[in-house]
Each structure stands twice: as structure tokens, then as C-alpha cells.
Amino acid sequence: xxxxxxxxxxxxxxxxxxxxxxxxxxxxxxxxxxxxxxxxxxxxxxxxxxxxxxxxxxxxxxxxxxxxxxxxxxxxxxxxxxxxxxxxxxxxxxxxxxxxxxxxxxxxxxxxxxxxxxxxxxxxxxxxxxxxxxxxxxxxxxxxxxxxxxxxxxxxxxx
Amino acid sequence: xxxxxxxxxxxxxxxxxxxxxxxxxxxxxxxxxxxxxxxxxxxxxxxxxxxxxxxxxxxxxxxxxxxxxxxxxxxxxxxxxxxxxxxxxxxxxxxxxxxxxxxxxxxxxxxxxxxxxxxxxxxxxxxxxxxxxxxxxxxxxxxxxxxxxxxxxxxxxxxxxxxxxxxxxxxxxxxxxxxxxxxxxxxxxxxxxxxxxxxxxxxxxxxxxxxxxxxxxxxxxxxxxxxxxxxxxxxxxxxxxxxxxxxxxxxxxxxxxxxxxxxxxxxxxxxxxxxxxxxxxxxxx
Numbered sequence: 001x002x003x004x005x006x007x008x009x010x011x012x013x014x015x016x017x018x019x020x021x022x023x024x025x026x027x028x029x030x031x032x033x034x035x036x037x038x039x040x041x042x043x044x045x046x047x048x049x050x051x052x053x054x055x056x057x058x059x060x061x062x063x064x065x066x067x068x069x070x071x072x073x074x075x076x077x078x079x080x081x082x083x084x085x086x087x088x089x090x091x092x093x094x095x096x097x098x099x100x101x102x103x104x105x106x107x108x109x110x111x112x113x114x115x116x117x118x119x120x121x122x123x124x125x126x127x128x129x130x131x132x133x134x135x136x137x138x139x140x141x142x143x144x145x146x147x148x149x150x151x152x153x154x155x156x157x158x159x
Numbered sequence: 160x161x162x163x164x165x166x167x168x169x170x171x172x173x174x175x176x177x178x179x180x181x182x183x184x185x186x187x188x189x190x191x192x193x194x195x196x197x198x199x200x201x202x203x204x205x206x207x208x209x210x211x212x213x214x215x216x217x218x219x220x221x222x223x224x225x226x227x228x229x230x231x232x233x234x235x236x237x238x239x240x241x242x243x244x245x246x247x248x249x250x251x252x253x254x255x256x257x258x259x260x261x262x263x264x265x266x267x268x269x270x271x272x273x274x275x276x277x278x279x280x281x282x283x284x285x286x287x288x289x290x291x292x293x294x295x296x297x298x299x300x301x302x303x304x305x306x307x308x309x310x311x312x313x314x315x316x317x318x319x320x321x322x323x324x325x326x327x328x329x330x331x332x333x334x335x336x337x338x339x340x341x342x343x344x345x346x347x348x349x350x351x352x353x354x355x356x357x358x359x360x361x362x363x364x365x366x367x368x369x370x371x372x373x374x375x376x377x378x379x380x381x382x383x384x385x386x387x388x389x390x391x392x393x394x395x396x397x398x399x400x401x402x403x404x405x406x407x408x409x410x411x412x413x414x415x416x417x418x419x420x421x422x423x424x425x426x427x428x429x430x431x432x433x434x435x436x437x438x439x440x441x442x443x444x
Contacts, residue, residue: 044192101170101171
């Protein structure tokens, strides 16, 4: 199959998933859609860097993660002043067990959040998570463990 | 998996991309794929231009010989020889062929003019071929294609004629590939980048440092989107090439040029850097 066809199929079949992943960074629909759109353009323009067809999922998620982080960085310069106006979070520090998804992505530090999503919700292997987030596998394991602990969840299934 | 995590996962999975996004992404993919094809063809056309420049540089000994002939008056000018235009709803082309007149070095003049003609013809041929192929693949009216070939006189004074001849694609995000010709009117010589500097001088390092610093400044002060080489971005700008694209502006300053997308996001267009005297003071001939 041609790489372009492979990519088109991948996007058509996984659009919901990649949209959710983008959403976990942006926390709103419009920005998630823009991130995704930009990521698709970037991906097509760098299709050459996709060496192995089996690797398309982590390869594309990596582009989404980088695009989202860059956009958040760019925007944070502008929204910084509004920070004090933000409503305090509804959940208290020690009540993670009643967390829902929206609160999870709101509350958890990005470096923990993405690992939980990729590992458990997107069913990626530790190696794939490491690739997407550009960190080594041991760091993934450590952070996953810490994240689950913070969430008061059963951390035994980490590996 | 932890029950709580399962619940959160369910909630995560209830988030769905809506139809408008699906459609928008679908259209973008189609556009980008056809742009990819168009670029391949444009690149092939641009390759002809590049190959031609190499050929010209070799003819320097002859140009040098010309410099010994006293110049009385030179009326060097650039005219538009030919114009090819297609303007359909979904595909367009504008190919403008320049012609140089009045060079004392007739051989150089003919060579340049022939190459302009050949390049224009190859752009037209690639465009017509591409429209035919796209029409066969996607059906009449279901595709977009656009190319252009044009020129701009950058400098025209007593000393220098600087000409920018460029090929561009106007599908999706447009890309542009420039070729600059700097002609020394007094000698009839085509000026190479290297020939501007003292023999053996390392001109790459100081100019690269200046360009990198200027990219950083534009990023910081002017919301620039220049890509500099770093660990995360190994493709970013590091140094200029030995035969860097350039032209001499009307102030006699060297302007270092890059193609669109070469070192910056498309919004920067084709970036140019006018080299200040202090950068070139030690290396210039």
C-alpha cells in the first residue's frame, strides 16, 4: 500500500482516538480540532520520516503531542494574565478517587496524564509510549507508577 | 485494570470527533496529497534550473577575460519575452519568460536566455502533464493545481543587474524555489557567491552566525517562525551553503536568500537577510 493511502486509512479509522488524545492537551473542542488539523498537514509533509508502516500509530501520536505542546506554549504567553480569574478546581487535593476524565486531564500534570492515556486508554506498549513522548522506557515506568499512586489506583499492573 | 480507570476510560471513549471535523480533515488530506504530487513535479522543474546554474559558474574564465575590455556604455535590460497563462476554476498557470538584452558577453546572454526559455517550457510541460493526470485520477473539476514561473528585477543600476527567477506552486500552501542571477554590468560576468569573498576566507561561519542570530531576533521580537537546528529540530537552520542563494541590492549590500519552507514556516515567505557591513568587513574582496 502506498504511504499516502496507509495514512489516509489510519486517520479515517482512528480519528476519534487521535481527537481524544489532542483534547486531553487542549481541554476544548476548537483547539483540539486545530491541533489535529495541523498535525495531519505536518504528518503528510513528513511522511518520509515514517520508516515502518507498523509504527504509524506512535509516529502520528508523537506529531500530535508535539504540536499540542507547542501550541500550549505559544498560547500560555497570552492567557497568563487571566490565570487568577480561573475558577478553583472542584476537587480537593486528597480526593482523586472521585475523579472523572475531565478532572483527570485538568488536574494531573501533563507528563503523567499523557502516559495514563496512551498506556491504558490507547493500549500502547511501554516502548510506544516512550516513543510518542520522547522519553526513555524507564522514565515511562516511573511516571506511570507515580501517576497511579497519585490517583490512588492499583499500581501493581503498571508493567 | 483498576475499576476507576475503566470508568474514566469509558468517559474518554465517549469523546468523539464530529462530522465537520471528519470532513475538514478529509479535505485537507486530499489537498495535501495533490500538493505533494505537484511539488514533486515542481521540484523536477526546479532541478533543471539548478543544474543550469552550475553550468554557468564554470564559464568564469571567459567572463574574466571579458573584464579587460573597456566598457563604454552598457544598456542592459530585462524584458518579458513570453507569457503563458491558464486560468480555469480549478487549475491555473502563469509562466512568464524573461529575456536579458544588452550584455556585452553575447555568449552568456544567449546562454541565459535559452535557459529561461527551456525552464519555462519544462514548467509548462510539467503543468499540462499534471493536469492531465489529475483529471484522469480524480475526474474533471475535482482537483486543484497551480504553478507559476516568473521573474523580478531586484537591482538594476550602473554596476549590477540582479534577477530573481522563481518557480512556484500554488496548491495547498504555496512553495517557491528561487534562482538568483547577479550580473556585473561592467565586466559582463555572472557573480558567484564565493567570488564575493577573499580567496580562502571562511565566509560560511560569520554569515551563518549572523543569519542564526537574526532568526532568533525575529522569532523573539517579530513573532518570527524560523527553525533553528536543535536537538528537537535536527532539520533546522545551521549554516549557509558555500554557494548560498543571494543577490546584491541597490545599496551594494549582499542579501542572503532562502526558499519558502527552507528555514522557516510558510508564513515567513522566502526569507532574506541583508548582511551588515560589520559581518562582511573582514572577508569581503
